[in-house]
Amino acid sequence: MNIQTEQFVEVARREMADLTSRAFLQLLPPVIAAMRKAGMATFPDPDAANEYSRAIRAEVVARLPELLEEFEANATARGATVIWARDAKEANDFILNLALERGIKYVTKGKSMVSEELGTNDVLIRNGIEAFETDLGEFIAQQLHRPPFHIVGPAVNVSVQEVCDLFMEKAGMEEPTTDPVELGYAARLYLRDKFHHLEMGITGVNMAVAETGSIINVENEGNIRLTKSSPRIQVSVMSIEKVVPNMEDAMHVLRLLCRNCTGQSISSYVSIDTGPKKDDEIDGPEELYIVIVDNGRSDLYGDVKAREALRCIRCGACLNHCPVYATIGGYPYGWAYSGPMGQVLNPLLLGLERTQDLYRACTLCGACKEVCPSGIDHPSMFLYYRSKDVKGDGELKGKKRDWKEVSIFKLFTLASTLPWFWNMGIRLLRPLYNRNAENGVVTHMSGPFEGWFRTRNLPAIPSKTFHERWKNIREKRSS
Numbered sequence: 001m002n003i004q005t006e007q008f009v010e011v012a013r014r015e016m017a018d019l020t021s022r023a024f025l026q027l028l029p030p031v032i033a034a035m036r037k038a039g040m041a042t043f044p045d046p047d048a049a050n051e052y053s054r055a056i057r058a059e060v061v062a063r064l065p066e067l068l069e070e071f072e073a074n075a076t077a078r079g080a081t082v083i084w085a086r087d088a089k090e091a092n093d094f095i096l097n098l099a100l101e102r103g104i105k106y107v108t109k110g111k112s113m114v115s116e117e118l119g120t121n122d123v124l125i126r127n128g129i130e131a132f133e134t135d136l137g138e139f140i141a142q143q144l145h146r147p148p149f150h151i152v153g154p155a156v157n158v159s160v161q162e163v164c165d166l167f168m169e170k171a172g173m174e175e176p177t178t179d180p181v182e183l184g185y186a187a188r189l190y191l192r193d194k195f196h197h198l199e200m201g202i203t204g205v206n207m208a209v210a211e212t213g214s215i216i217n218v219e220n221e222g223n224i225r226l227t228k229s230s231p232r233i234q235v236s237v238m239s240i241e242k243v244v245p246n247m248e249d250a251m252h253v254l255r256l257l258c259r260n261c262t263g264q265s266i267s268s269y270v271s272i273d274t275g276p277k278k279d280d281e282i283d284g285p286e287e288l289y290i291v292i293v294d295n296g297r298s299d300l301y302g303d304v305k306a307r308e309a310l311r312c313i314r315c316g317a318c319l320n321h322c323p324v325y326a327t328i329g330g331y332p333y334g335w336a337y338s339g340p341m342g343q344v345l346n347p348l349l350l351g352l353e354r355t356q357d358l359y360r361a362c363t364l365c366g367a368c369k370e371v372c373p374s375g376i377d378h379p380s381m382f383l384y385y386r387s388k389d390v391k392g393d394g395e396l397k398g399k400k401r402d403w404k405e406v407s408i409f410k411l412f413t414l415a416s417t418l419p420w421f422w423n424m425g426i427r428l429l430r431p432l433y434n435r436n437a438e439n440g441v442v443t444h445m446s447g448p449f450e451g452w453f454r455t456r457n458l459p460a461i462p463s464k465t466f467h468e469r470w471k472n473i474r475e476k477r478s479s
């Protein structure tokens with residue numbers, strides 16, 4: 001199932017007609033939202049905790065260039081190799097060439113949104129290097145060739161029967177079972193075997209600490225830790241906004257990330273790695289490469305409103321509170337990022353033209369903004385994208401609009417700022433407009449406003465304007 005973001009409406013319609021998907025969506029978001037609420041309640045002051053994390057993320061975006069430089073210097077000083085990738089091609093080329101140079105046959109991967117964004121798996125597989133997703137949900141989604149359904153549970157909507165059939169076919173499971181524990185065990189056996197002979201692992205990064213040059217990964221399955229510690233070569237891929245100033249800030253964002261993701265105070269595994277394995281250490285990679293990916297983000301940095309999207313920590317809380325996501329699920333977004341998080345990020349990364357349906361598919365209810373631990377004001381961003389789209393200005397180019405529509409709006413804007421032009425326009429338009437009037441009401445119209453009048457009426461323009469009537473009255477009074 002290869003879905004493109006342009007198919008948003010088509011796939012959303014299909015998902016809405018799918019009764020299993022609908023039933024599932026009635027259950028999933030409220031359950032995770034309740035878990036989040038319980039998790040947040042463990043803070044002595046949840047509002048203060050949120051405000052602190054929002055301030056950290058705002059600071060990160062404001063100081064992004066200097067924090068990245070500081071991170072690079074400290075990571076390099078501790079033995080890591082930092083690679084800057086301007087776009088997906090540069091990032092994937094580096095990873096692919098490294099693998100080819102070292103004769104790598106396959107890699108294991110920890111869940112990484114940015115590598116989904118870059119399409120790293122496809123590049124490796126096309127060039128003869130197998131890439132095994134090792135997060136259970138990602139592994140299932142990968143085998144089914146589906147985009148993630150939810151950031152926390154990429155295949156949480158797939159039935160156990162479907163998983164059983166899949167594992168029988170592709171994961172060497174010998175006896176059919178619908179017992180989730182048995183299914184998990186089968187996946188573990190299959191993937192464990194990959195770790196035994198692993199030469200190169202690829203993971204994402206949840207946070208990169210500028211002060212120490214450390215990278216932090218958060219997970220519940222232990223697969224990222226295995227991917228990071230088993231092989232000789234480790235590649236960590238991060239987008240530029242993953243940096244945080246210091247360990248204290250990182251620990252606070254971590255508290256918010258875990259609670260907002262799954263309601264946990266802390267995830268089962270948190271790995272903090274500073275440089276590759278030292279001589280006196282037994283675990284860890286001998287070579288650590290950190291690929292810092294821009295992929296269009298720095299182009300937007302000058303746009304103070306658009307760069308607010310870079311605050312996102314991918315916690316997924318906004319998905320679970322969004323009425324649109326709760327109706328259509330994650331597939332229609334057609335990419336790594338779904339829900340309000342995707343509606344904010346995808347237009348920046350893919351362009352306004354390709355993602356119009358995403359930022360228009362919003363009721364502006366503000367539920368996402370209310371829960372966001374990064375302080376993103378999603379509704380105002382959607383309005384911003386919509387206005388940019390209408391104007392077609394800036395880097396975020398909008399779709400090419402019908403020239404008639406543009407001319408009419410431009411004429412209207414000009415007329416409303418110049419009284420003489422407005423009066424002249426009214427005099428010229430009045431007979432044309434009023435010729436469709438019946439009993440003082442215009443009920444239909446041909447031309448560009450035809451569609452608008454199909455469901456609406458408007459009063460006819462009076463035979464005299466207010467100014468003309470006022471002038472008449474004054475003339476009568478003075479005579």
Ligand code: SF4
Pocket residue numbers: 260311312313314315316317318319340341368371372373374375376
């Ligand atoms: S936009 Fe906010 S709530 Fe949504 S995933 Fe990002 S940080 Fe979490």
